[in-house]
Amino acid sequence: MAVQQDLSVFVHHHDGIDGMELAVDGIRCAGCMHAIEKGLKRDSSILSARVNLALKRVTVEWREGVLRPEAVIERLARLGFKAYPFLPSEQQDSVTREEARLLRYLGVAGFAAMNIMLLSVSVWSGNASDINPVTRDLFHWLSALIALPTAAYAGRPFFESALRALKAGAVNMDVPITLGVVLALGMSVVETWNHAEHAYFDGAVMLLFFLLIGRYLDQLMRRRTRDLAGNLAALKAETATRFERDGTTIVVPIAAVSPGDLVLVQPGERVAIDGLVETGRSEIDQSLVTGETMPMLVAPGGRVHAGTTNLSGALTVRVEAAGSGTLLDEIDRLMAQAVESRSRYVHLSDRAARLYAPLVHATALATLLGWIAFGLPWQQALIIAITVLIITCPCALGLAIPAVQVVAASALFRRKIMLKEGDALERLAEADMVVFDKTGTLTLPEPELLNADSLDVDIVRQAAALAAASRHPLAQAISRAAGDPAPVHAAHEHQGLGLVALVDGSEMRLGSVSFCEAQAEAELVAAAFPTTSLIAWRHGDACAVFAIGQRLRPDAHACIAALRQLGLGVMILSGDREAAVASVAQELGIATYRAAMRPDEKLLALADLAAGGCKILMVGDGLNDAPALAKAHVSISPVSAAHLAQAAADIVFLGDSLAPVAASILIARKARRLMIQNLWFAVLYNAVAVPIAIAGLATPLVAAAAMSGSSLIVTFNALRAGRGAVSTAAERTIS
Template sequence: MDTLTSADLPLGETAPPQTSARPFVREKNGRSELILAVSGAKCGGCLAKIEKNVSALEGIDHVRMNLSTGRLVADWTSDGFNPDRIIETLNGLGYPSKPFDPDLVDASRQKRERGLLLAMAVAGFAAANIMLLSVSVWAGKGEMSDATRTLLHWVSAAIAIPTVAFSGRPFFSSALGALRGGHVNMDVPISLAVLLATGLSIYETIHHGEHSYFDAAVMLLFFLLIGRFLEARLQRQAYKAADDLAAMQAVTVSRRLEDGSIETVASGSLGVGDTLIISTGERLPVDADLMSAEASLNTSLVTGEVMPQLEPQGTRIYAGSVNLGAPIEVAVATTTDDSLIGEISRLLDVGEQKRSKYRQIADKAAELYVPIVHTLAAVAFIGWFIISGDVRTALFTAISVLVITCPCALALAAPVVQIVAAGRLFRANAFLKSGDALERIAACDHIVFDKTGTLTELTPHFDDTEESRETLNLAAHLARASRHPLSRAVVQAACPGPVAENVEEHKGLGLSGLIDGKEARLGSWEWVSAENGAAPEDNVSLWFWIDGSAPAPLHLTEDIKKGAKELLHSLDELGVTYEICSGDHPARVEEVAARVGVQNFTGGIKPVGKAERVDALSVEGHKVLMIGDGLNDAGALASSHAALAPGGALDAARTASDAVYSGESLENIATVIRVARSAQGRIKENFGLAVIYNLIAVPIALLGFVTPLIAAIAMSGSSIVVTLNALRVASGKTK
């Protein structure tokens, strides 16, 4: 299972013992590879530290860490290398790890999310009750007896101490792990502030002091747990795309043995040269060479091509293609890891790794925050101890500095905007999936559109004109006896009617039958043309012939999705450029581009080619927003700076994207961009407000004019201001 630090584990559980990595090493092309689940890495600095130290191990050739999924992939060629050294190195750095098992990762992350939710609920309930007691103490000042006040402090302590121990565990464990690894993170000053405020409150309560600060400690935990929970919920979806592709390949298939018998085996056990029997409707799990005379294939997942493809013997068929005709025999050309889907999986992993290195504004601010706050608190303690000679006064001031500068507003600045923006997008039928998606979408200046399923409807239809109506109705007599996608399209376009007699389906060619006693055919030009002459220049994919008449074409048309032209107009206003990049036939891509008004377009491009186009645009300096819906788009979706997918997209495409949009109009895409840009502005404003607040509050705290209680109130006030500013995303029009 995925290994977690105690900060990441559900509350009440402990980290599992270290497991040997040797049984999990995979041998591939003369190289050894190990995939580990690493926990505790939360920012670009953690990622760089992990990759640098693991790469420094003698014998290691390559190391790749994916911050979003928590996966680390290391490979080597040295026979004597001990893979346990990688785990030992990571543990020594404060990032516990264990061999990766995708079957249990999501369950462990869900447990962590539930644990954070429970901790947040407990802290919120405790904060409300302690604040009620604090209000009683404040209101009764001058009238309440010392004994009564002390009793209320003890009641607050009874609520706060177990709450701090329970709800503070994610921060305490994370801070302890960082300190053991020889570095600090944002959880270190948080833990110090909470523990010192709680400890000082206990001291004051024992000595019948006038003030206690249990409310400050618990309220601080509650606010910070809100941000931590939102972050965990958004990040849990980030790693699913590669697992979806792996599940697509983790199937069983029929393999023909040398003696002619058939056995069912897992696709992962296939070897190059194995003979497979692919039944009607079955998807190929590996790349293979066609051994049968011909095959009718649906390659839409691979190329985006909406029309079924008739392929001759010897053709290379790619994983993900579906056999539409009679059962076929193929020879395995690659293993699952080296197939087209395997290559797309690697593109996804590389793309996710690239995105995981994206440094959000909060990460940049955190790098400066920790050393500055620690220095200020230390200066406050030393300075006031020298001035007053009183440890208690010096400690009060230092705690006030820690609490008043505690990164509550800083921690909420981005998450609260994200959740408000997510609600705004939800009302616009768009669903945010990634924590840092808003920042990346807002930065995009160029869009790469897929065609089929993105700009056009997935199901094509036949032109319904007066000239074609009679032909369609007659062709439907044959089509009603077939489940072929093109036959279904003919039936949908035609009027209701009978089924032809003696209908036969001819593999890779079409249909034949009798209509009112006349022989009729529906299919390719070669099939319907009795003379089998050269195809006309206006050749189309489907023809109909009935005895006594010449072959008639059935013209296929793709419907442009509603709002396409309005979307492009909005993109022009937003200053965003765009192009179409499709695996469909170049002629159809050109036709669609002309209809919607896109000047730049490319057709007949393979999945890897799409990802390469995105990378080329990135090299040119563009921040690319990729929009696609198919397996052939998944690699480009992951490689882009940000990605969107329609609601009807393939699972791998949806999970590789940052947001999913639905609804009747493509204008939702423009709404996503506008909201993202508005949210980016609010996030920057929130950090600006946090900086202004600290510039005012810190000097006052350093001069000793702020008690921990006032510091807690000020800290809460700053968080409220940040939240109110974030609500501006949900109101009014976005630019």
């Protein structure tokens, strides 16, 4: 008796709609995506079914109470796909297991192919008249002993996929592969049993070997290096300090916090909830969430958001949302929708595969029937049909894209650029508009002391020693400027104002301009650095004001110039304040920019650009950029970015230089040219080879050799993606 499952715990409820996210095994291409979506939507009780091809997940929604969640999994099983509720840890384990499985299959197929080829060479090393039939049959049976179990084991990825497709009433690329391998092996056994001169065990196993190379490379390029949900969880506080009715406090899990509760947020803590401040004053670092570089002063009546950091003072906050419904949760929802939308991009190889399978089947069947009609015995006609299947089997097609991706990824890696999505190269080559975030992207991620040259070295050293006693990001910038000295002992922090310590018998202060009574000095510094944050220092009569801001990345000007030479438009969308964004845009000569943008506003701006026909490359680093990075046609983040931004991006780069942005576009454009060349070669190869096979002028062994040769040519052409001298002005600019 089958064990009943209860999956109700995995169902999400919202406004009378139930939904569930499922991880699905066996999703490989756009054809699988369409088969699942169409198959599920045939059930009238299912409102929507959306496949995320990149993450191999399916989101299904239905009206509350009309469907059991177990029925969705059963429906997917009837379509030939095994599904289970999505759990981040299990999904990562599944990806790792699949890579290890393909590598095992590849190793077995390669080892078997070498041994079978060795036996074949031994049989045919002399003249045909000198071959001993007994020896020949023995070697053929030895080949069969190696090839049959090898094919049964190493061919499983193709056989299982073909069976799923046939059960669902569809045809994919793995169906002709399976037919070719099974028929070649079956015919070889028959030929060996009848003491024929030829057997084609080597061709069948070599076919599997080359196809597994392509499948494994494709799996490597599709694997994501981080899980989105896991990175978002790292930003969410697990607990909160809640006030009880008697005034005492207790630390509780965030799930136990409800709207209306009072919570305490201590200095240095990450805010766990969205809410309104009831008592206390502090500064909130919200750069991770909104992109605003300056800490925000909050007082009673001010609003704080989950994911931000409380810098200086204790706050009592009335909860508006905890867990779900927070700004952080909204960013997660926006990003999930954006990733799902982008996953519908159809790869070059998928587009080619849609035409390939039906053409191969039709050609092989027509060849078989045609030769039988001309009076050829069915055995010989079948051999010719098998030859057609083998000679057209998609080794060149299967390697055309992954081989270029791997070589191009290596070339990018040498330039400290890490490719996370294989099809990102294709999308990057299509980009015609680059949209930059400002904070941490065009500028360096950490604030710096900008007016150090105009300050006395001894004053900077003393201020830095006092600043080292604070965790405030602006104070830390002063501390770093002096080499992170040992902090002043017994420093006391005044909430929202600054630090005080007794040094050499007199009071030393570091903090706001008013706290240090430095208004006159601040006016002079503000005139020279109008968009920076000002921190004042006073020790007795000595006074100084520090301008703290973010410098442009060292080659930002060169990068923007290179992008324009490549014919791309450039603009800025930032969550930072208007003055700061305008200053950077003016310095870099970028005419189009928008400031103070929320994550949803960035998404709308990108949607407007896409509606106008733009293929957008988004470059950003903050949590507020994550939905935009996922929504854009293609995206890049510096490795210093928030974990969630890195997870949403297709490409990440190391270092302070912006050169990788332009360099990645150059390499992507070259890689796409090579992909198209490889696909055209596969077409031309078939245009020449198929008529020869149809005419009966090739055997399955010759077909296997031709197939192997085409794969080698495609691979050698792919190697060009990693080579090439600097030739264009844009390339010289970024070199």
